[in-house]
Amino acid sequence: MNGFCRKCLVPIVAGAVLLGSVTGAGWPFAHPPVAAAATAVSYKLVKQGESIVTSGAKQVDYQWVSSNSSKTTQLVHVLQIDLTNPYVQLNAMSGKAGSVTARQSVGAMAKETGAVAGINGDVFNTSTSTSEGAPLGAEIRSGEVLTSTSRLQGMYSFGVTADRQPIVDQFGFSGTVTAEDGTAFELEGINKSAYKFEPDGAYSHVNKLYMYTDNWTAPQRPMNSGTLPTEAFVVDGVVTEIVPSGEIATPVPENGYILRGHKEAADFIKNHLAVGQKVSANYQLVSLTNGKTYDPTSFQMMVSGHTILVDGGAAAKFSRDISGLSGAAARARTAVGYSKDGKTVYLITVEESGGLKGVPLKELQQIMIQLGVYKGVNLDGGGSTTMVARPLGDFSVTLAHPTSYGTTQRQVANGIGVYTTAPQGTIKGIVASGTKTLFIGQQASYALKAYDTYYNPIDPSGLTPQWSIDKPIGAFKGGVFTASKTGTAKLTVKSGSASDSVEIEVVGADQIDQLTVSPNTTVLEAGASISVPVKARLKDGRELTVPASSIQWEFKGFTANSADGKITVQSVSPNATVGYAIARYDGFSTMFVLAPGSEKPLENFENVSYNVGFTGLPAETKGQAAIVTGLPGRETSKALQLDYDFTNGTGDRFAYAVLNGGNGIAVDGSPSALTLDVSGDNSSNWLRAEFKDANGKLAYVTLADPIDWSGWKTLRVDLSSANIAYPAKLTKLYVVNLAQDQDERALQGQIAFDNLKLQVPPQNVAITNTNVVLTVGSKNATIGGQAAKLDTAPLVQNQTTYVPLRFVSDALGGDTVWDPKEKKVTVLRGDKMLELRPGQSELIATGVRVPSPAAPLVKSERVLVPLRVVSEQLGLTVVWDPKKKSITIY
Incomplete structure (x- = not known):
């Protein structure tokens, strides 16, 4: 040329x-490496x-x-x-x-x-x-x-x-x-x-x-x-x-x-x-x-x-x-x-x-x-x-x-890009357009669209649609469908001699593997307004947001109203030490625990008297941490700003805002959660915090993974599972850029922190700690050494040991409810909820579908469950004495 x-x-x-390629140093608080495939598995493409x-x-x-x-x-x-x-x-x-x-x-x-x-x-x-x-x-x-x-x-x-x-x-x-x-x-x-x-x-x-x-x-x-x-x-x-x-x-x-x-x-x-x-x-x-x-x-x-x-x-x-x-x-x-x-x-x-x-x-x-x-x-x-x-x-x-x-x-x-050079053609057909996957109670709008002989869109004005559905899974009116029943159906639209259909799916409980609710706070107090988004993960791997209109709420320990994805607490029951908010969809349930307590400030960076510094790993990492004024969204107040540059490092990379020379700021009491405002940089990096507990042990808490937003956002971080012995110190806030999939994340960015608050319940969820001793074939039992009588004796059937669920749950501080209409038993104990049905070998453990070693059964009008269910799903310890055929549960 x-x-x-x-x-x-x-x-x-x-x-x-x-x-x-980049390799990491194997930092103890990094994500674990991806395991290699174990055995060869064959696959095939199936057209959907x-x-x-x-x-x-x-x-x-x-x-x-x-x-x-x-x-x-x-x-x-x-x-x-x-x-x-x-x-x-x-x-x-x-x-x-x-x-x-x-x-x-x-x-x-x-x-x-x-x-x-x-x-x-x-x-x-x-x-x-x-x-x-x-x-x-x-x-x-x-x-x-x-x-x-x-x-x-x-x-x-x-x-x-x-x-x-x-x-x-x-x-x-x-x-x-x-x-x-x-x-x-x-x-x-x-x-x-x-x-x-x-x-x-x-x-x-x-x-x-x-x-x-x-x-x-x-x-x-x-x-x-x-x-x-x-x-x-x-x-x-x-x-x-x-x-x-x-x-x-x-x-x-x-x-x-x-x-x-x-x-x-x-x-x-x-x-x-x-x-x-x-x-x-x-x-x-x-x-x-x-x-x-x-x-x-x-x-x-x-x-x-x-x-x-x-x-x-x-x-x-x-x-x-x-x-x-x-x-x-x-x-x-x-x-x-x-x-x-x-x-x-x-x-x-x-x-x-x-x-x-x-x-x-x-x-x-x-x-x-x-x-x-x-x-x-x-x-x-x-x-x-x-x-x-x-x-x-x-x-x-x-x-x-x-x-x-x-x-x-x-x-x-x-x-x-794919482009078309086709001329304008004559009308060839019409299309029913709208949401294909819904939940019970959800509404969705549908519209008529049209296309020409080259499959390019044309203006459908002038066409008069007539809608119909072949199965009664909901009602259709004025272009809006309201789902009322699970299943699949064909929604058909006609205009003149042209017609089109769309398959509609209303998700049922049998399709759900996991139901999760992510409250923005778990403090139980009258007047509290709690955002409660619910998501469902289906067995086929899809993850869907469940509309608020599809969720039914049940409250224990308090009264509340639910509307538009929020719970508003009206009153707390006298002497309540814990509250349960149970979300139900089509018989599938999950819950979260609330406890009365308070939200107290930890740090708002307005009057900081200690040093804030920067350090990075590896040594090539550059950046700075400082208290600044005038950030967008914080123009008149102060915030902690962390700038980082991982350009010259290799492997896993870390940028730390070090608080008080590493001595940290005091975290007293036994907080259940930390809330904080974070200005994100949409870098897809990992945001964490380091605590030093009362025993000098370091604990690492994930604040966000990934950082997938820009601008200010309020985060709520659960601290209850971090195993932190209090009083503790918050020593570092930091950004992590892992070697694995490093191409997915920015090497430079800026994060800011503000309004750190602790949610501190006065006490943890109370759980009765005692010993329950049962004997196979006997209705005699002991609770904390005191004799007790069973309605139904434990038994062994098909090499599975069964125990009476209500007796064990009640003895160990659980709350057991039998629903005769649904033929379902629900157990609440501590921070766990268990739902199961006699004759079904699957159960729901705090929103997660899990297989049971055997189906629960009913004997003498009492529900008996496999012993492993008690130990694995209610967090209890079981000791079996083969000579005495006795079962000790605590």
């Missing part, structure tokens, strides 16, 4: 990964459903089902693109306004460029001090090179040629800049951040010449390259400005570029280029596998990835070290590949959310092979994994599945 052509710059799609996105593109959803039924099924999502369809195109998507240094979410990229679907792309360096977040590899958009390749080993790229042929290969970059006097100098790259070459580790910008175009919008070219540049400004092939030993401040226009040189490259600029003279650039891509050269304009698009995954329809040997990607661990994944005939492209994501943990790279290879991928490459995964798609009949894209952060999309360097 001769002369300068912006349409010849190679676009690169970036994701998030640090160059090279598909939907048309546009003419030539559809979304197909799969379950990744294990032959080992104990492993959670994972969810795989695929955008399947038919390259033989003339109306569908693939192209690279970049940062804001096409910038390679202004990251944005995949959804924002799609909206900005008009894509109807898309996924995230290239890996990128997340360190804000050494990189602008530009993609590591090459990116081509509509034949224009946005960034060139990097000199990194084993980095593969995915591209589609101008004649619609897909390709996966390793590419190098070869270029030359020629002055008017005929002198030529090697062009190293286009729009590149500073990095180290592989395998020699040489610095990328030393003694090199680079080109920067208007697609580079970062304030420096590049940051922290370790070189002082000489730059030349070129517009329409003519040099207009030269700055020796400095940077040009003039903005780069679309028809211009800047040549940046160091040492010999700087001498080339100073000695052979002059204002008013012509200069030309020639560059191309070179296959590193077969030596073939490519004019970048021969590509419609290109996005780089990481290691190759599939080659020739088989799992390929990894071309790069995968430890930096947590390749052996289950994570969210993104990949792209194409079929053997080159007619189909597969854009693939594996979901990570709730109970869904994703897959290791070796499983991703098998997923791709089963999909029909002939050659494919890994793209950026983990928190970057995102798929968006335009639902049929909709005018904009939405998340095709949750990200690792729920509905939050990570800002990434680039992506692969």
Whole structure:
């Protein structure tokens, strides 16, 4: 390619990964390492459903089902693109306004460029001090090179040629800049951040010449390259400005570029280029596998990835070290590949959310092979994994599945977009659009949408919908459905001769594995308003928020009103030392314990008389901790600010705000919880606190994992399970950046703390401590040495020992209630709740479904339960005397 052509710059799609691998020092308070897989397990893809996105593109959803039924099924999502369809195109998507240094979410990229679907792309360096977040590899958009390749080993790229042929290969970059006097100098790259070459580790910008175009919008070219540049400004092939030993401040226009040189490259600029003279650039891509050269304009698009995954329809040997990607661990994944005939492209994501943990790279290879991928490459995964798609009949894209952060999309360097060039067609069909998964009592709105012969949306105004449902699981009125019964049903909408249906699921208790409630306080006092969000984790791994309208509350020890996700305590029962708030959904229950007490200030940083300092690990960690005034949201008050920079460290990294020289601030009493306001930086790092207890033992408490918000947020942290002996000291507040999955977290950031308060109940939940002695086959028992009589004797049946539940629970301070309608027994003891049904071998232990060694049974109108249930689920100790056949429980 001769002369300068912006349409010849190679676009690169970036994701998030640090160059090279990092290892940690194994700090005792870090997350435990991921265990290696034990035995081989086979998997298969099971299709769940598909939907048309546009003419030539559809979304197909799969379950990744294990032959080992104990492993959670994972969810795989695929955008399947038919390259033989003339109306569908693939192209690279970049940062804001096409910038390679202004990251944005995949959804924002799609909206900005008009894509109807898309996924995230290239890996990128997340360190804000050494990189602008530009993609590591090459990116081509509509034949224009946005960034060139990097000199990194084993980095593969995915591209589609101008004649619609897909390709996966390793590419190098070869270029030359020629002055008017005929002198030529090697062009190293286009729009590149500073990095180290592989395998020699040489610095990328030393003694090199680079080109920067208007697609580079970062304030420096590049940051922290370790070189002082000489730059030349070129517009329409003519040099207009030269700055020796400095940077040009003039903005780069679309028809211009800047040549940046160091040492010999700087001498080339100073000695052979002059204002008013012509200069030309020639560059191309070179296959590193077969030596073939490519004019970048021969590509419609290109996005780089990481290691190759599939080659020739088989799992390929990894071309790069995968430890930096947590390749052996289950994570969210993104990949792209194409079929053997080159007619189909597969854009693939594996979901990570709730109970869904994703897959290791070796499983991703098998997923791709089963999909029909002939050659494919890994793209950026983990928190970057995102798929968006335009639902049929909709005018904009939405998340095709949750990200690792729920509905939050990570800002990434680039992506692969799906576009349509189809003309406006005539109406082809209608779509029923609305929520597919509901809970009893939940309301959801549904709408009629329409699409044309090319599956693109059209205005449905003028259509008159008629709604119906085939099973009585709820009522439908005025476009609003109210769920009243669990099960599945088909919701159908008709307009004229056209119709469409959507499967509606109302979740039932038999689908739930865990129900959790996260109160913002557990202090029991009249007038207290407690936020009580409830979440359900289903057996298939989905994690869903249960609407407040679907939860029924029961209160013991106090009276309260519940509305809109909040409990308002009206009165506390006289002499109540504990209260229970029980949340029930369709017979599945969970609860939390409240205790009367007070909330007392610990520190608000307004009148601090002690020293606040900073320390970091490893030694290269930089930062500072200080009491400051004027933070956004705290303009007129003081707060503790912690700045950190992990750029130069390796392994697990820690930034500490050290209180009172490490002596800490006093934490008296026996607090049950700590609340504090934290200004987050959305870094995905780990936020912790260090306490030194009365015995000099250190305790580490997680405040947030991850830090996934920006701005101020109130956190409530349970201290009851931290095993802290009081009085104690709060010695440190700190940020952790673990080596594992380090590419998912920012290396620099700023956190602030304010309004630390302790929730201090006057006493812990009281539990009766005594001995209960039972004998198999006998109705005689003792409680604390005192004789007692049983209605039903303990027995052994099918090698399982059964004991009367009510007798044991009552003797040890529990509260047992039998519900004759539900045929269910509920036990409350301390901070535990147990619910079980005779004849059923599963029970619910404080909101968690667990298997029972055997089903409870009824004998002489008394419920008997397996002895292991008593010991494991009520926190009791059991001693068995085989000679006397006696059972001691305490």
